[in-house]
Structure formats: structure tokens, C-alpha cells
Amino acid sequence: MLLASAPPIKASPGFYSWPRTWPERQLLLERQHDRLEGLLADLLTLHGPEAPDWTAAQARACDGACRRLLWDLRLHLRLEARWLQAEGCLCPGHRAAHADAARAAFTAFCGSAGDRQARCAWLRDLRAWFTAHRAGPDASAYAAADAITATTDPVATAISGSQS
Numbered sequence: 001m002l003l004a005s006a007p008p009i010k011a012s013p014g015f016y017s018w019p020r021t022w023p024e025r026q027l028l029l030e031r032q033h034d035r036l037e038g039l040l041a042d043l044l045t046l047h048g049p050e051a052p053d054w055t056a057a058q059a060r061a062c063d064g065a066c067r068r069l070l071w072d073l074r075l076h077l078r079l080e081a082r083w084l085q086a087e088g089c090l091c092p093g094h095r096a097a098h099a100d101a102a103r104a105a106f107t108a109f110c111g112s113a114g115d116r117q118a119r120c121a122w123l124r125d126l127r128a129w130f131t132a133h134r135a136g137p138d139a140s141a142y143a144a145a146d147a148i149t150a151t152t153d154p155v156a157t158a159i160s161g162s163q164s
């Protein structure tokens with residue numbers, strides 16, 4: 001049983017410390033988005049009705065993978081909130097959406113323990129929320145942070161000033 005479509009996040013050469021600028025942070029957040037979407041897709045395939053029955057060891061592995069997904073999601077949401085807050089681009093609704101989603105995901109995760117169909121439904125619901133959230137509040141907040149960075153970045157300001 002492999003989770004093949006979720007490649008680990010590898011640091012680029014010279015990129016070993018936490019990113020300090022919004023463009024670097026955005027790049028890492030988007031990589032996390034991609035990785036989480038990959039994990040969700042893999043786990044949905046494994047939990048789907050077309051997948052073969054599991055052995056006890058495979059069931060434990062799937063439960064552990066779901067637990068890891070939940071952990072990674074919560075870390076991602078906290079990191080994203082911290083970095084958007086630093087750019088002044090985290091509105092109260094976005095923060096509340098993270099908290100509500102994390103709470104709901106944890107509750108439903110616990111409620112689906114030992115039930116493959118219920119866990120599959122949990123994964124579907126989580127993917128639906130994640131996809132919509134990425135395309136909605138995240139996209140808006142990232143665009144706002146991009147705009148702020150563009151107006152405060154001295155290089156970008158100098159370039160735009162020389163063109164007018």
C-alpha cells in the first residue's frame with residue numbers, strides 16, 4: 001500500500017531556513033496545498049468501494065495515514081494563518097473558517113474510527129472543504145498579500161516607477 005501521488009516537500013538548494021518573505025512563504029503554502037490534495041486523493045482511492053479489503057495491518061496503516069493528514073492539515077492552517085496575519089491579510093472570517101474546519105475535521109475523524117465507509121465520507125467532505133477553501137478565502141487572501149508585497153517591495157516599486 002503506497003501513497004504515491006503525495007511527494008514529500010523537499011527543500012530547494014539554499015532554502016533550508018523558514019521563509020521570511022511573503023513570496024517564499026506563499027510558495028511553501030502552495031506546496032503544502034498540493035501535498036495535502038495529493039494525500040486526500042490517495043486516501044480516497046484506498047478507502048473507496050473499488051479498493052480491495054484490507055488486512056488488519058493495512059487498516060491500521062490507513063488510520064495512521066488519516067491521522068497524519070489531519071495533523072498536517074492543522075499545522076498548515078496554523079502556519080497559513082500566522083503568515084497571512086503578518087501581511088495583514090487574515091480577516092476574522094478566514095480565521096474562524098480555519099478553526100471551524102479543524103474542529104469539525106477532528107470530530108468527524110474520531111466519529112469515523114473503525115468504519116471504512118464513514119472514513120471515506122470524512123475524506124470526501126474534507127476534500128470538498130479544502131478545495132473550496134483554497135479557491136475561495138485562500139485565493140483572495142493570497143492575492144491581497146501579493147498586492148501588498150508588490151507595493152512595498154522596493155524592487156517592484158522601482159520597476160513600476162521607471163515604467164510610468
Ligand SMILES: [Fe+2]
Nearest residue numbers: 080133137138
Ligand atoms: Fe485558509
